[in-house]
């Protein structure tokens with residue numbers, strides 16, 4: 294099938310949707326122009342891929358929700374080229390937020406701040422706050438700069454997965470999840486961090502950790518001078534805080550290392566096909582399921598996690614068994630994602 298007529302002037306080689314483009318200057322210019330025109334562009338960030346739309350265009354943001362199958366009352370993060378744009382989006386920037394922005398932007402940190410008057414309700418999920426992030430990935434930065442040159446002010450972008458599924462860390466993951474619902478995917482290779490940004494809210498009195506992520510909570514505490522409060526019932530709504538989220542389609546169980554081999558034997562007697570995400574435990578002799586050995590360090594593990602879960606899902610396993618990770622603070626964000634990937638599942642489920 295040839296390209297749709299409206300693409301002719303862009304001189305594209307082939308155009309079955311979605312079009313996955315290498316991030317050449319021309320492709321980035323095209324992607325920015327498409328965003329300005331209200332189209333959706335998926336782009337790499339250092340955390341995970343984002344599904345971008347013009348944050349000032351309500352129709353574009355609505356399309357993001359449709360493409361993801363996400364409830365319309367969930368807020369989306371606005372991505373900015375640099376922190377000089379903060380005042381455009383936030384009514385008030387507390388000193389703690391300024392300090393975190395200085396320390397960690399560009400990078401895997403999202404700040405929730407009181408929103409400026411003009412920010413669209415569909416971006417904030419009808420709340421009084423807005424989520425803002427300056428990503429570090431060079432392709433994201435180039436896209437944001439090109440978009441700004443065309444008069445754009447910020448790119449609204451949730452993770453580029455179907456709602457509730459594992460976030461994408463490659464262009465291929467985005468194409469698998471969203472298909473023709475996204476107009477263009479910029480391919481920037483595998484996301485380095487591999488899990489989503491840390492979210493700190495300044496929407497109420499004291500800074501609150503809404504989601505652990507790419508920046509460690511200890512590093513946040515060092516800059517603030519005190520640890521952020523843990524999220525509680527007063528926290529603003531965040532789909533990343535839903536108990537079951539970031540989950541593979543396949544039933545997924547979290548198992549302590551010392552119980553893993555026994556658990557495999559149990560499933561094998563039931564003739565279930567098993568996928569394993571191991572870290573320290575070795576593959577048993579004669580194991581005939583899918584086995585992924587994850588890196589032992591938290592940064593390496595985070596980088597590999599979502600691709601591993603997707604690969605195990607694609608192995609047609611009946612059940613995915615994940616070796617539990619350490620209880621230390623440097624594994625906090627990973628424990629959070631694993632708990633969500635396995636929530637509500639127990640080994641007795643039919």
Ligand code: TXA
Nearest residue numbers: 340343368369422423424451452489490529531532533
């Ligand atoms: O690393 C990331 O943060 C990636 C990349 C693409 O930037 N984005 C991402 O977006 O993970 P998303 O939408 O999948 O998750 C962002 C979370 C959601 O749980 C959303 O509800 C929350 O941030 N959020 C956004 N704006 C908010 C707000 N104003 N108040 C509370 N939570 C907010």
Ligand code: MG
Nearest residue numbers: 451452460533
């Ligand atoms: Mg997400």
